[in-house]
Amino acid sequence: MKHLLNAAAILALSAGTAFAQQDxxxxxxxLEPPNLDPTGGAAAAIDEVVYANIFEGLTRFGPDGAVKPALAESWEVSEDGTVYTFHLHDGVKFHDGTDMTAEDVVFTLDRARAEDSTNAQKALFAGIDSVEAVDATTVKVTLAAPNGNFPFNMAWGDAVIVAPESIDNAATxxxxxxxxxxxxxxxxxxxxxxxxxxxxxxxxxxxxxxxxxxxxxxxxxxxxxxxxxxxxxxxxxxxxxxxxxxxxxxxxxxxSTEGETILAMNNKQPPLDNVLVREAIAHAINRQELIDGAMFGFGTPIGTHFAPHNPDYVDLTGMSDYDPEKSRALLAEAGVEDLTLRLMLPPPSYARRGGEIIAAQLREVGIETEITNMEWAQWLEQVFGGKDFDLTIVSHTEPADINIYARPDYYFQYDNPDFQALIEELSVTSDPARRAELNKEAQETIAADYVNGYLFQLAxxxxxxxxxxxxxxxxxxxxxxxxxxxxxx
Incomplete structure (x- = not known):
């Protein structure tokens, strides 16, 4: 009997092991991330590994895009909208056993906004005037001007909280x-x-x-x-x-994603510094052919750098509709002929497949391309960092990031003071109706300037x-x- 019981126990144990829930x-x-520090790199692949898994911010994005509490369990805003007081969870520790306190928040935000900061989204922190640790679990952030979007900014992967004890090794x-x-x-x-x-x-x-x-x-x-x-x-x-x-x-x-997929153009590189040439390129692109050929039907056409699922989206695809005859006429008006442009393609299939299709479409209007297939690290160094390119294809997967067009040193080098002023006003505006107006104007401005070729929202x-x-x-x-x-x- 004893042996039978033991056998039954062994069978039960083995069955429990075989059917245990997988964990x-x-x-x-x-793409492989170039490093694992979201506060010091631009690649989306970094956040794909570490966001909400390894690193956390004061706030975070939920699966529906809503901004939710994270390390900050709550916060208050002053009546004039310039002071945010964050209340941190008590008893939080970093993975190395050190305590996470308000001092780490001060360190993180001061580091991100410092003059020598390598944060890829430094603009998120530009409006901060000061950061103060009131006590171990209370942080007061004073802004230079009201910004109702500040909790949204703090939800980005670039704003996760790091510690001075471990930040030097965060990349690896x-x-x-x-x-x-x-x-x-x-x-x-x-x-x-x-x-x-x-x-x-x-x-x-x-x-x-x-x-x-x-x-x-x-x-x-x-x-x-x-x-x-x-x-x-x-x-x-x-x-x-x-x-x-x-x-x-x-x-x-x-x-859906936040990924505006664009044919980025180097706006300082002749002849792409001529808006007529950029417009000609835009009209040479057949978006639906691109979506069908590169994405097998998955993707939504866009005419500006804004997600179609955003309530403030404006459909401007008609401004850059497929019109090869108009494209040829614009090139003639610009006095450009026998044009050859360098097309740099990062590894994603939307870029590699899409690049071949766009090259063929450009050839139809008289523009030749020299295609270079690049590894991700090479693309980041040469195109994104070095601005050494004519054309490239990439999805910008950061949320609500039309403000990158207000940065003249950004890789496509668009420099429009009026647009910069518009984004500055948007950054300090909290009224939803006025924000919608400014978002519409921003979308229309970059579409009319044909800054880039706007292709599709990445599915x-x-x-x-x-x-x-x-x-x-x-x-x-x-x-x-x-x-x-x-x-x-």
């Missing part, structure tokens, strides 16, 4: 306050994170997660089919989605194991937030 996840990503060994800790980075292959046992908030269901870097669409498809990857939130082979839809092992997740086309729950459908920011992800039994 690990392998997530596919197209990030230390945050989030529900997951950094475990390892095997460059060229993956990053692994592990559940934080001392997390101040609600513990995540996943014990660990691995971000696997697979840029080739065919390899991504094979990895999903073989089960080497459990989910691919931004799947690079949309032409294969129908195969996943017909397979009960998988779930296809299609949503979020994801594939996941059908048992995985909690992945974001839409992408209000560039993140793979795993805090609510779990395997269904």
């Amino acid at each position: 690990t996840l392998t997530l596919g990503m197209v 060994a990030p230390v945050g306050t989030g529900p997951f800790t950094f475990t390892e980075w095997v460059q060229g292959d993956h990053v692994t994170i592990t559940r934080n046992p001392d997390y101040w908030g609600e513990a995540p269901a996943l014990a660990s997660a691995t971000f696997k870097f697979i840029s080739d669409p065919n390899a991504a498809f094979a990895a999903m089919m073989a089960g080497d990857v459990d989910a691919f939130p931004n799947f690079p082979a949309p032409e294969t989605l129908s195969q996943f839809e017909g397979d009960p092992r998988f779930r296809v997740i299609v949503g 979020k086309t994801g594939v996941a194991n059908a048992k995985i729950m909690g992945l974001w459908e839409n992408a209000p920011t560039q993140a793979n937030d795993l805090t609510g992800v779990y395997w269904a039994e």
Whole structure:
């Protein structure tokens, strides 16, 4: 009898092990981040790994795009709108065991707005006049002018709270306050994170997660089919989605992103410094052909740098509609002929596939292109940092980022003082009706200046194991937030 009981116990134990709920996840990503410090790099892939997982800010974006409390459990605003008082959660620790206090918030914000700051979104902090630690869990931020958007600004990945003790190594060994800790980075292959046992908030269901870097669409498809990857939130082979839809092992997740996909033009590089040439390029582009050919029908045409799902969006696609005859006439008016432009393409499939299609469309109106396929680090250094390009294709996945056009030193080098004044007014305006007017004017201004070729809003086309729950459908920011992800039994 004793032996029977032992055998039964062993069977029960083995059955429990076999059917235990899975708590690990392998997530596919197209691009490998150049580093893991969201406060010191522009690449969206950084936030895709660390946002809400390793690092947290005072506030954060929810899956619906709403701004929610994070390290700050609440805040108040002064009557004149210039002073924000944030109340921090008590007992929060960084992953290295040090306390997260108001002094760390002071350090973070002062560092981000410093003259020598390398923060990619330094403009988010430009309106801060001073930051003061009232006590260990209270921070007072005084602004130079009212800014009703300040909690929104603090939700960006560029505004996560870091500590002076660990910031020097954040690029390769990030230390945050989030529900997951950094475990390892095997460059060229993956990053692994592990559940934080001392997390101040609600513990995540996943014990660990691995971000696997697979840029080739065919390899991504094979990895999903073989089960080497459990989910691919931004799947690079949309032409294969129908195969996943017909397979009960998988779930296809299609949503929207903040990614305005543009044919960026170097506005200081002749002849692209001539608005007639930029307009000619815009009219040479057949957006629907591009969406069908590069994205297999997934994507929404845009005519300016603004997301169609935003309530303030204005449809300006008609200003740059496909009109090759008009394109040729504009080039003739500009006195430009035998034009050859350098087209630099980063790795994402929308850029590589889209670049070939746009090159063919430009050739139809008499513009030749020299295509250079670049790795992400090379693109960041030469195009984004060095401004050494004529044309490039990239999705800008930051939320509500039309203000980048007010930065003359930004990589496409658009310098319009009137637009800069408009954005300055927008930054200090809290009235919703006036903000809508300013947003409309901003969209119309850059569309009329043909700063870039506005192509389409990037769709979020994801594939996941059908048992995985909690992945974001839409992408209000560039993140793979795993805090609510779990395997269904």
